[in-house]
Amino acid sequence: MSKKIGFIDYYLDEWHANNYPAWIEKASGGAYTVAYAYGEIDSPLGGKTTAQWCDVMHVERCESIDALIEKSDCIIVLSPDNPEQHWALCQKPLRSGKRVYVDKTFAPTAQIARDLFALAEENGTPMYSSSALRFSKELAELPEKDVRFVLLSGPGKPENYLIHQIEPMVALLRARPVRVLYAGVEGAASYTIEFADGKLGVANLLVEGPFQTTVKFADGAVVPIAESTETFDRLIAGMVRFFETGEVQVDARETVAIAAILEAAHKAEAVPGEWVAVE
Template sequence: MKKIGFIDLHLDQFHANKYPAWIEQASGGAMKVVYAYGKRDKENGISNADWCKEHGIELLATIEEVVAQSDYLIVLSPDNPECHEELSQLPLKSGKPTYIDKTFAPDRATAIRLFDLAEAHGTPMFSTSALRFASEYAELDSQGIQTINSWGPGAFSNYAIHQIEPIISLMGANPLRVMYTGTAESPALLIDFGDERQATINHLGDNCPFTLGIKQDTGSFSQVTANSNFFLLFIEQLVRFFESGRPTVASAETIAVITVIEYGMKAAQTPYVWVDLPTA
């Protein structure tokens, strides 16, 4: 059995609660989360020690111990990407396959530093939104997409990635500029890929399903909603990554996703004005 170590800001959160059972199931018991580290206890939540007792996982005192004793590593902290660079330093120097949870980084510069660090130490690494692997999205033909209109729930700050990631996977890792067109209650962003290729993301409330409307350059239109269990489909990809050591998502796409999020937040300060994206 291969041993997986969690590294987190605090262990009392949804992904940490669900990943252990999902990974064990998807791997047929060949992989198991055995060790965990949390930098601090969650405020008004379950302590790291109590969380580990509840989940039958050994709490270790340092990141060094988790890295040394694990075969594979998962850096969590999904809602605090500003902590990823600190939490990932030792994992990315270890040479051991490492997954860093969404949202990968708080900005483009940090994302590039993390990939550079992993490459310098020969550490296989990737990050993604689980929505990338929704079967309804994976079955789409990316050739000839002219326009995408994306809908989804949640706040822009931590849920925009779930709309932007599928768009980048379908339209490419070279967006040119963004324009904020939303409101405080319904954030929206226009993404320009050049050559009259554009995508929009719209946050339409907690009851809004993740949905894509797609127009091809042939004039045809399709609409798909992510009804599949994209979390478990993602976990299957994660298990394959650990088995093979081959990243499932290209670094250029992840950097593009983070760039759109970062500059989308900047664009929100000046609505209806194009903001150019860096390309180097």
């Protein structure tokens, strides 16, 4: 009998909620299925209502987060484009003791990120969060060597897509972020992040285009990566492993560092050309 996953979302008719159920069932060979869902509001984008979404997806609608937690074996908190909702949506799941995956972007500030991890730890709730871009096939195949510099570029708007470049940057550089510098022109934004130990990362948002990465190692070797593939396949496979074993896939300290960089980056947007400290 398959294990039952509960979705908690701000609103359910969004890309992640629409695609995760089939991907999870495929990745787990049917061992895990999305069986329950709770939406805080109906889609404000003119999409399906919570009831309509549940009907189409063949998922049981729960009228409360409490009811969903009681029925579910493990939980996914979604709201990928509204991270400001994660604090409220996570309060009960992170007290449940059940395994919880929280979708990107984890938290709008570093302090909220720290508080969410503290809440999970206090209640013995295994939990992690990540952007799918951390898990690309190309990054996984890089040699285990010291990385000094990372240059990334990709599509999207800063408020919900900068995470997809900062996540792999932090995973590769493995150092404490210090400060952020922003510069931008029409249709493009650039963020330079200085790390401890003389490391540097640059993230460029180009609105359109593939995710590309250039990595320079301490030994001078440079590896250009033209695209990022298998990102969601590997994210979902890791999520299933987590639900099965309880072993988290991403260190909480990295997730807090990512939140801190994003917080500083958004502050830096208001003062182009000036360094903003990562706190």
